Amino acid sequence: MKEEIIIAGFGGQGVLSMGKILAYSAIMQDMEVTWMPSYGPEMRGGTANVCVILSDKKIGSPILTKYDTAIILNQQSMDKFESAVKPGGLLLYDPSGITRHPERTDITVAQIPAIEVAAKVGNSKVYNMAVLGGFLKLKPVVEMENVEKGLGKCIPARYNDLIALNKAAISEGMNSVLEITGK
Amino acid sequence: MAEKILMKGNEAIAISAIRNGVDGYFGYPITPQSEVMETLMKEKPWETTGMVVLQAESETSSINMVYGGACCGKKVMTSSSSPGVSLMCEGLSYIAGAELPCVVVDVMRGGPGLGTIQPSQSDYNQITKGSGHGDFHNIVLAPASAQDMYDFVDWGFELAFKYRNPVIILSDGIIGQMMEKVELHPAKPRMTEEEILKVAPWATVGKPASRERNIITSLALEADVQEAFNQKLKVKYRKIEENEVKYSEYMTEDAEYLFVAFGCSSRICEAVVDELRSRGIKAGLLRPITLYPFPYKEIARLAGQVKSMMSIELNLGQMVDDVRLAVEGRCPVGFYGRQGGNIYSPEEIVEQFLKFNNLK
Numbered sequence: 001m002k003e004e005i006i007i008a009g010f011g012g013q014g015v016l017s018m019g020k021i022l023a024y025s026a027i028m029q030d031m032e033v034t035w036m037p038s039y040g041p042e043m044r045g046g047t048a049n050v051c052v053i054l055s056d057k058k059i060g061s062p063i064l065t066k067y068d069t070a071i072i073l074n075q076q077s078m079d080k081f082e083s084a085v086k087p088g089g090l091l092l093y094d095p096s097g098i099t100r101h102p103e104r105t106d107i108t109v110a111q112i113p114a115i116e117v118a119a120k121v122g123n124s125k126v127y128n129m130a131v132l133g134g135f136l137k138l139k140p141v142v143e144m145e146n147v148e149k150g151l152g153k154c155i156p157a158r159y160n161d162l163i164a165l166n167k168a169a170i171s172e173g174m175n176s177v178l179e180i181t182g183k
Numbered sequence: 184m185a186e187k188i189l190m191k192g193n194e195a196i197a198i199s200a201i202r203n204g205v206d207g208y209f210g211y212p213i214t215p216q217s218e219v220m221e222t223l224m225k226e227k228p229w230e231t232t233g234m235v236v237l238q239a240e241s242e243t244s245s246i247n248m249v250y251g252g253a254c255c256g257k258k259v260m261t262s263s264s265s266p267g268v269s270l271m272c273e274g275l276s277y278i279a280g281a282e283l284p285c286v287v288v289d290v291m292r293g294g295p296g297l298g299t300i301q302p303s304q305s306d307y308n309q310i311t312k313g314s315g316h317g318d319f320h321n322i323v324l325a326p327a328s329a330q331d332m333y334d335f336v337d338w339g340f341e342l343a344f345k346y347r348n349p350v351i352i353l354s355d356g357i358i359g360q361m362m363e364k365v366e367l368h369p370a371k372p373r374m375t376e377e378e379i380l381k382v383a384p385w386a387t388v389g390k391p392a393s394r395e396r397n398i399i400t401s402l403a404l405e406a407d408v409q410e411a412f413n414q415k416l417k418v419k420y421r422k423i424e425e426n427e428v429k430y431s432e433y434m435t436e437d438a439e440y441l442f443v444a445f446g447c448s449s450r451i452c453e454a455v456v457d458e459l460r461s462r463g464i465k466a467g468l469l470r471p472i473t474l475y476p477f478p479y480k481e482i483a484r485l486a487g488q489v490k491s492m493m494s495i496e497l498n499l500g501q502m503v504d505d506v507r508l509a510v511e512g513r514c515p516v517g518f519y520g521r522q523g524g525n526i527y528s529p530e531e532i533v534e535q536f537l538k539f540n541n542l543k
Contacts, residue, residue: 020362024189027364033189035362039215039301060453062361065528153189 001031001056003141004064006081008049009073009094014128017154018071019050022132025142025150026054034062047076054141071135073114075099092135092177109180110138117172126169133173144170185366192332192358195365196262196288197222199336200234204373206257207235209248211267214300215356216290219262232373242267246274246287253283254399256379256386258340262288264356265306266297268314275349276315280401282416284343284383286336287321288352290359293524301524302356304446307501310353311475318413320420322350322427323474325445329363337371344382346423353474355497357447357526429472430481434460438467440540441485443506444495445471447526452495454529455536464542474502482509491540493517495532 112134252259293299
């Protein structure tokens with residue numbers, strides 16, 4: 001199994017930490033992972049993205065131009081990465097703030113209303129976990145028990161009480177993801 | 184089973200320094216390697232192993248603190264990125280001239296000048312050929328993963344003490360910023376005073392009545408004295424070239440075309456080899472792990488086997504000169520590179536490969 005994922009949005013949406021939690025969850029089930037962020041002057045208040053690769057085998061290039069899954073959280077990232085999804089791949093996006101929706105017909109397109117999900121769970125900071133839940137519903141590449149372990153590794157011990165909240169956001173995200181077109 | 188932790192290459196350098204008994208780290212922040220000192224400051228090793236971590240006022244200062252610590256037989260290191268490493272070059276020459284061990288990490292970014300903060304491999308020539316005045320070599324190690332970053336700190340100190348020579352870990356913005364799984368080996372304590380006397384009898388740790396003064400200097404005013412020292416260095420460098428070359432091969436056994444790439448580029452080239460193999464083209468990859476000593480012999484051997492070679496580097500073509508030296512005209516040698524912090528995709532390299540070899 002190999003899953004190549006780009007997660008892209010604004011700085012502050014939790015793009016990098018979502019990638020980190022996903023990567024750690026995969027380590028918990030003994031997979032190989034790479035987490036390669038875009039870094040540079042554009043990160044200050046601008047767009048942020050991270051390429052996460054999960055694989056059963058040793059990973060070669062951490063730099064890719066085509067992905068199995070694109071998780072897109074703003075319009076700029078939609079413009080940049082819609083065409084980068086491999087045919088038959090998945091494009092998961094948050095429709096809020098999107099003015100031009102994806103037009104590809106050779107991929108699965110799905111929406112995750114993550115702002116609403118986070119509001120329902122009661123904390124806007126778990127926005128990214130709602131998105132992660134949506135992704136894991138469509139592509140269960142890591143088991144839920146390992147996601148919990150991954151959360152435990154990524155959240156500092158003093159905030160351990162927040163793990164339940166993050167889990168709630170993930171499962172609410174799973175319930176709220178909406179498939180628009182099948183491949 | 185050893186613990187496996189997700190961490191950045193830069194964090195791996197810091198954690199490895201603490202766990203491998205390093206005595207002192209002296210540095211000055213610069214992107215893309217600032218996480219090295221940030222991690223050390225966060226971990227506070229002075230409270231556990233007694234390791235000193237100090238932010239100096241400049242890179243010039245950091246390397247001279249390393250020089251001082253190394254005189255005492257301590258395991259000392261610094262890290263920086265390209266412009267900062269340029270400032271350290273005077274110190275590196277003095278350390279090489281004084282025959283002292285140390286480890287310096289260069290997480291390369293685009294240049295020349297202040298350049299960009301994105302990944303590059305543009306310091307190859309500087310680090311392998313000219314990191315300061317005078318006739319000397321650094322031992323140069325090129326990591327390609329976060330695990331390598333972790334492992335090479337300990338390996339670097341082993342080589343540095345074995346040969347009394349500076350060791351440079353020549354990394355880049357990708358390997359520094361990327362997070363991967365890192366397996367932590369059992370921790371080693373710092374050397375005791377007695378152990379230092381044993382492994383570094385040359386160290387200036389105070390003169391007992393039983394021996395002459397230890398003098399550490401790189402100054403020799405008489406030509407004959409200097410030449411004798413240069414000859415001594417020559418013997419050392421030949422020994423390093425004989426014994427310490429390290430490289431890895433990927434799909435080279437039946438290869439008809441060879442890529443040569445180090446660091447992050449070797450990772451990208453693995454994907455290129457896979458893609459070409461899937462199209463029935465027998466490509467392979469040689470990754471130099473030590474850049475000095477360089478695997479000339481191994482590349483020469485493959486030059487008799489393949490139809491052509493390509494050196495793939497994030498610069499304008501630096502290591503390709505060493506590849507050509509190894510090949511000595513036995514096969515065509517091509518080059519493809521990107522600069523300024525831009526990174527090639529595997530597809531881009533495949534295209535350049537096909538063009539260079541007139542293939543479809």
